Amino acid sequence: MTSKINNISNLLSKESSPYLLQHANNPVHWHAWNADTLLLARQSNKPILLSIGYSACHWCHVMADESFEDKETADVMNQLFINIKVDKEERPDLDKIYQNAHSLLTERPGGWPLTVFLTADTQMPIFAGTYFPKQAKHGLPAFTSILHNISDIWLSRKSDIEQQSNALQSSYQHMYEASKPVDTDFNYAVIDIARNQVEKQFDQINGGFSGAPKFPHPSIIEFAIKHWCHTRKNLQADPRILHCALYTLEKMADGGIFDHLGGGFCRYSTDELWMIPHFEKMLYDNGPLLSLYSQAWKINSDRLFFDAATETANWVIREMQSTEGGYYSAQDADSEGHEGKFFVWSQQEINSTLGNASKNNEITSEAIDLFKKRFGLNLSENFEGLWHLHGYESETKLASKHNINKQELHHQLQQIRQILFQQREHRDHPDTDRKILCAWNGLMIHGMAVAGRLLEKPGYIASASRAAYYLKNHCWKNNQLFANVKDGKATLNAYVDDYAFLIYGLLELLQSQWDNELYSWTLQLADKLLSDFEDTSYGGFYFTSHSHEDLIQRLKSFSDDAIPAGNALAALALNRLGYLCGKPDYINAAKNCLKSAWTSISQAPISHCALLNALSEYLTPPNILIIRSPLIDQSNNHNDNENSWQHLTKQYYLPDTLIYTIPNEQTPHPSLADKAAGENNTAIAYPCNGFLCQKPIETLTELKTYLENNSYRVLE
Known part of the structure; x- marks a missing residue:
């Protein structure tokens, strides 16, 4: 078999990724990652230069300007390597695998641009780094020196490369074996350890959980708020851990990491004061932060939190939502060739x-x-x-x-x-990456739904619903989910994050606005998550599906990074959905995931905050309140709306209670058929905890008492 392509031109103009298209006119003979390119590398016996980045990445632009647009550097690359450019947002599997390899080889965290040299035949790493300058500086060698050195190693030290590859494969197998389920009785001890680690890392002066560079870490903030709720429920409120969360949110909303004119948060701060950010804005940050600021407002009514939430949501709807409904991925840090100029x-x-x-x-x-x-x-x-x-x-x-x-x-x-x-x-605006990623849309659907409900902004709920239906119409084909859409075309099979984050978002949207069609789809997605991703031997979920292409490692990761771990939101969402629809298989899958993750959690609890939230809900299942009530005409019947049962629920912060209001006029899904409407079309509510349900609630007064008993605010 002969490759259908050759290494004499740049082929990225055929791609749809905005990041790859940014490099389509480079003199480098770039290829996309595909079977033909990998075959070309084997046939030519040239090592692969793999460059991974994303469209809004400032240092990716710097390396492109210095090296990839330079004819002399490109000539060396073209002569010695098969050059592959990857958009990390489209291929998070490749990014995670080779970031992991970078960490193993260098004993340092990676970043972007990620620069990895691979063997021609097995795609195993030879050498890994991030940004390299054109000329040697800042203790970094010149990029062309790296190119020549790696080529020499490839030609003269094959046995060393093979030995390193074998060592890496042994490490990968050891990582997988570490996910073997532990026979343990789950308890709150590891959650308490994480709580102490959070407080220890908390910056008491500036907020946040590290020095510079400073990232938002929404999973840690979410964990801190949830832990405060848990302690308050047990009449042992922990105000210090709540302070860690709210003070961090306050300092971020006050800081330069927040766009005080247009709304939305940048990716991270270059200093410990939250003053000067790297100016790119990512959808995956702003979805979780939108949810957190809405919760913070509901907890203590600080106007700063309300403004941060509404201005972020308004920015997303104004600049990041397509006319068809899907949310775009990112906005660039640079405009007119300079970072932050806008x-x-x-x-x-x-x-x-x-x-x-x-x-x-x-x-x-x-x-x-x-x-x-x-x-x-x-x-x-x-x-x-x-x-x-x-x-x-x-x-x-x-x-x-x-x-x-x-x-x-x-x-x-x-x-x-x-x-x-x-x-x-x-001014000239930064570019917007207009590809629509299913996983990140799931996070923003969740954030918009929370904000719409807690801030009483129905437009936000409508925005989330439009995004959900966009994904259903464009990313769900023949009982298969796709990871991304660009120019109306879905191209890549979904990853575990796509399924988990979307289910997580849909369950939140259904609390804000019941929809039988979206509920049925949520159940389909959950079944597909189990059939296509679950590790039936050790528990948990692989990052790629069982039918995905073979790569050097099949990841099953549990720790959070900039976004929560896919396994964490899978466990959390499946546990919730299992109790909602009465399907123990979902709850068992969540339990098996936690067992598989237990060794990883125990080694570094603070790195697994999202999984610890899932553990907490597994140990103490959420309350579920299903309300059946008549539809209210939102536009014409203000008094009826004020007295509606759903309106009353929005007045409270209910982190441990999932509330779903199904209109009497709708026939619910068979899994909820026992939650019948009240006699004569009256309202009724069914309170449950786990699989145990209590006496139905039949009056507004009873409902108010129930809500007050389950609400959490600083002043209550």
Whole structure:
């Protein structure tokens, strides 16, 4: 068999990935990862240079500008290697495998761009790194020196390469054997250990859980909030762990990692103050953060949290949701060739724009002065001679210090931010990666549904529903889920994250707005998750399906990274769904997943916060309240809506209770057929815990008592 392609041109123009298309005009003879390319490498006996990145990655752009667009460097690459470019968002399997290899070979964490040299025949790693400069600097060798050295190793040290490959394969097998289920009695001890680790790593001055660079770590924040709820339920409230979560959210919402004009959070902060971010905005960060800020608002009614949530949701709907309903992946850090240029301000532009704002009769000169103090515009510039908005003083402190009504000051500062936003809109915007990833959409569906319910914003629930139906119509074909859509075409088979995150999001959306069709689809997805991904020997779920192409490693990972572990959300969602639909198989799969993960959890509890949330819900199953009530005309019957049972449930923070309101006019799925509507079309609610159900609730007064007994707020 002969490869249908040759190594004499750049073939990326045939691809749909925005990241690959960014490199379609490089002089490098780039190929996509596919069977023909791998065959070409074997036939030519050239090692593979694998470069993995993503469209919004700043350092990917830097390496491209320095090396991949340089003719001399490209000539060396083309002469010595088969060059493969991979979008890590489309092929997270390859990214995870070779990031893992990088960590094993270098004993350091990886990153992007990921640069790995592979054997021509087995695709085993020879050498791995991340960014390499064109010229030697910062202790890094020149990229062309690396190229020549690796080529020499390939030609002269085959036995060393084979020995290293064998050692890596032994490591991979050892990793898998570590997932052998442990015969243990689950308990809260490991959760308590993680709680102590979270508090120990907590930055008491700036919030967060590390020094610079500083990442949001939404799984840790979620764990801290859930743990506080658990302790409060047991009448032993743990205010310190709640402080770790809320203070981190406060410092992030005040910091430059948050876009104070357009909404949304950047990927991470380059400093410990949350001041200067890497400016790319990722869907996978903003979905979980949207949920967390909505919960934080419901817990303590801090206006900062409400604004962060609503402005993030509004940004997503305005800039990140396609007209068909799916959510886009990311926005770039760079515009006009410079990182952050879209976001920062010169002294001249700030003074001119705020000077125009002073002509607005509703905005006082004092408010403009306080705006400058709020965001440091009265201080020295904080980003390469320019200003990036960062909260130095809170609105509350400014209002108190200057004896101004807090609500009035908030209103005026909002108006000033809107004026700056409109001015910024005239700039060249960063590129948006318009591919639609199923897994990340699942996280945003979850975030939008939580925000819509807790903030009482029906438009957010409608946005989540549109996204869900987009995925159902475009990513679900012939009982098979696809991972991504670009230009209306689904191309890649789904990974475990796609199934797990989508089920997780749909279960949340169903709490906000019941939909029989989406519920039935959720059950189909769960069945497919078990049949195609479950490790029936050791428990848990592989990252790739049983029919996926053979790669050097079949991953089954349990720890969180920038996003929660797929196994964690699979266990959490299956446990919830099992109790909702009455299917023990789902609950057993969740239990087996936790058993398989137990060794990994025990070694580093804080790295498994999402799985610990799943463990907590396995140990103490959530309450499930199914309400049957008449449909309410949202537009014409305000009083009836105010008195509706579903409206009443939205007034409470109920982290341990799943509430599903099924209209009396709908015939529920057979798994819920015993939850009948009340007599004469009246409302009724069925409270259950695990598989044990109590007496139905038949009056609003009884419902209010139930909700108050299960609600958690700081002031309650």
